Amino acid sequence: MRPSPFPDLSSPARPGLSGWVSRLGRGVFGRWDLHEGDGFTLAYARSLSHRLPLLYVVVAFIAVLTALKFYGHAPDWLTLFGPVVVGSFAVWRAIYWRPGAVAQRSLAVLRRDLRAMSWIGAVSAFVLALWTMVLYAYGDTAQQSFIHYVTAITLFSGILGLGHSPLTALRIAIAVTIPTSGQILFSGHPNTLMVLLVQVIITSILLLVTNGHHRDFVRLELSRQQLFRREREAAQLAHENLQQATIDPLTGALNRRAILAELEQELAAPNLEPGKAWLALIDLDGFKHINDTYGHAAGDTVLAAVANRLATFERVRCFGRLGGDEFAAVFDADLDEDAVRALAMELSEALRAPVPHAGAVLRLSGSVGVHRMDGASVSDCLERADAALYKAKEQSDGTVVVFTPDDEAELQDRASITRLFNDSDLTNRLRLLYQPIIDGQSGAISGYEAFVRWSPDGERWLAPGQFMALAEATGRTGELTRMVMARALRECRAWDYGRTLSINLAPRDVMRAGTADALWRLAQEAGAPAGAIILEVTERALLADAKRAEAQLQTFRAKGFRIALDDFGAGWSSLSQVHRLPLDMIKIDQELSRALATDPGARALVGTIISLSWQLGIDCTIEGVEDEAQAATARAMGIRLVQGYHFGRPESVEVALAAMQASVTKPRAKKKPVASRA
Structure with a gap:
């Protein structure tokens, strides 16, 4: 058969x-x-x-x-x-x-x-x-x-x-x-x-x-x-490939490539009334804390919950995860600015709802920056929405900021300055000013603090607060710090007059390996004793990695430099952390000094800081003293060193040297030395 x-x-x-x-x-x-x-x-x-x-x-x-x-x-x-x-x-x-x-x-x-x-x-x-x-x-x-x-x-x-x-x-x-x-x-x-x-x-x-x-x-x-069957399998495979290419596997939202493609389509759409759609960038406040405290699984749960909540808003055309804890969403074009602000606030409030995870309740918020997509490209729109988001995060957690024409002018100015800073020869665009630090009891000059100024055009001179972010963005903080250090040591040899010279370090300088060796070599080349140089660090430099920051400060101390904690009281001000740091001085923030004569709460806080410095055997300086009332209060509370416009503004090196030369000819009052921590 x-x-x-x-x-x-x-x-x-x-x-x-x-x-x-x-x-x-x-x-x-x-x-x-x-x-x-x-x-x-x-x-x-x-x-x-x-x-x-x-x-x-x-x-x-x-x-x-x-x-x-x-x-x-x-x-x-x-x-x-x-x-x-x-x-x-x-x-x-x-x-x-x-x-x-x-x-x-x-x-x-x-x-x-x-x-x-x-x-x-x-x-x-x-x-x-x-x-x-x-x-x-x-x-x-x-x-x-x-x-x-x-x-x-x-x-x-x-x-x-x-x-x-x-x-x-x-x-x-x-x-x-x-x-x-x-x-x-x-x-x-x-x-x-x-x-x-x-x-x-x-x-x-x-x-x-x-x-x-x-x-x-x-x-x-x-x-x-x-x-x-083969066609169906091929279609399924194509669908899976499309999912992998466009969908974020963690949240189910569009991934970065897909949401950027959506933004391209929105931008390419015809210009009809009332205008283009709105782009919102959402950044989760407190996400790092959740990851560090509860683990990455908890962070993944939060990201998935955020995507689910975004999906419930009808006026959100599409949304996706750009990366990390940042999301992008497109709002309907027919919303006016007030309606967009209200929608973004509603979205921010929705993100505040607790997220249950493994028996724990996770809480966070979301800051939102919004911009109407009328830019020349998607990158332009993202840049403006990101500028609004940055401003929102600066204000407080869960804040909403809509990009305005004033923000546009500020952005253009910052972009122009950024280009100039990136391309500029810092040697010819920097100058240093020196502000005296006064012994509050004798009135004598104890030392000087060097302040750097940078000019984009040779006419305007910008303070560090206006260009340090540019130095960080362009990766030139290390170069800037070494240049300031070398010039200050060359111009203002305060140790020759028995005075100290204070120089500010950027947070990245504190954390960067090799900074201590580089600065010590500069001091050696200038013939400056390291003990006469005070390196000032801010609390912000200690936030990212406290243990590494402590180890780095120990390295500075081992080279002989003195360490001052600047702007104390303005940041986290954790008194329990200060005793572990190798400090020689605490500098009280000027916000406290301005309220010192009128605010009992400020005086109580300053008194606590003074008591702490006495117990730790370190010096205490108060910054921003602008009138006699503040100075008198500081003296009465036992603060030895004061600094501010009341005693002298930052001046040129010639003025500083002349003042030190004059002080040498006068007999200095004897004072009890303050013990320094080894």
Whole structure:
């Protein structure tokens, strides 16, 4: 037996005539029953819906034509049986199998129809054959030849038309051929042998052709299904690749590439009223604390929660994660500035809602910077939204700032200055000023603090607060610090007059490895004793990595430099941390000095700082003293060193040297030395 060309997924053969027919068909011709599976069920049903209605129309037509041929020769009831019973049934089945009706049926109904089809076809063919056999006895030779002809036509049409249901064709062939062949054999018709041979041989050949058509159909359908599966897998893979390329896997929001592409589309859209959409940048306040305290899993939970909350705002067109804890969102263009501000505030408030994680309650807020996307490029829009966000974070946590024309002017000015600073030769654009530090009891000059000024054009001179951020942004803080140190040591040799020279360090200078060695070499080259140089560091320099900052300060102390904690009281001012730092001096922030004469709370805080410095055996200086009332209060509280406009503004090196020269000629009052921590 020739093996089947496709997998045998059919159910086991049923007992009785059905099983015998199936086994006979498989044994002689190959597989005849329908291939199983949802895909094949649909394929068979679609194909047969275009064939069966035509075949049933043929049956109805043959029934009518045969009845007309025998009308008046056979009993009327027998003549009308074909058109009325067989014809009506054929018309009903043709309507039932029309393509539109088949397309509406469920898979379960289609399976039932396909299973019933072969038996219904066989029974209806047998009834039609039986009717013609009964009519055969009433006809003459011409009418009997007509019966032979229409029987063969109907049988051959049915077999060929049911190429996609070979088992039905086989059963129809058996139901028609066996009884009609017997009748022909014993009818005595002059063409009995020829008719019998034609019917049997042609039927067998057509059954083989039908079986071959079915095999080809199954192969084609298997190939089609395999191609469909591959296309579906390719589509799924393309969808997954698209997800990976556009979706942030952590939050489910758009990733950086996708949200930037959305911004490009928004910017490229036609300029219609009321204008372009709004771009909002959202930065999470307190996210680092959550990561450091509860771990990165908690941070991931927070980011996912933020994305879920952003998705609830109807006026947010789209949003995505730019990276870290920063998100970008696009607001509807028809919102005016007040409405945008209100929406951003609502969004910021939504981010304040607690986030549960592993039994803990995580709390944070979100600062928002908003800008209407009317820039020349996406980077321009991001720059302006980021400027608004930066201003929002400077004000307080959870603040909303909308970018304004004033912000635009400030941004342009800052951009211009940034370019000038980045390209400038600092040697020719820097100058130093020196402000005296006064002994509050004797009034003598104790030392000087060097202040640097930078000029973008040789006319305007900017204070460090106006350009230090530029130095950090352009990576020139180290260069700037070394240049200031070298020039100050060269210009103002305060140690020659028994005075100290204070120089400010940027936070990055404090944390950068090798700074202590570089500054010590500069002091050696200038012939300056390291003990006469006070390096001032701000509290901000200690925030990022307190342990590293402490180790770095120890390195400065090991080189002989003295260390002063500048602007104390303006930042975190953690008194519990100060005792661990290698400090020689605490400099009280000028905000406290301004309130010293009028605010009891300020005096209480300053008194605490003074007591702390006494207990630690370090000096205490107060900055920003601008009038006698402040100076008198400072002296009364026991502050030894004072500094501010009341005693002298930052002046040129010539003025500073002249003042020190003059002080040398006067006898200095004796004072009790203040112990310094080793």
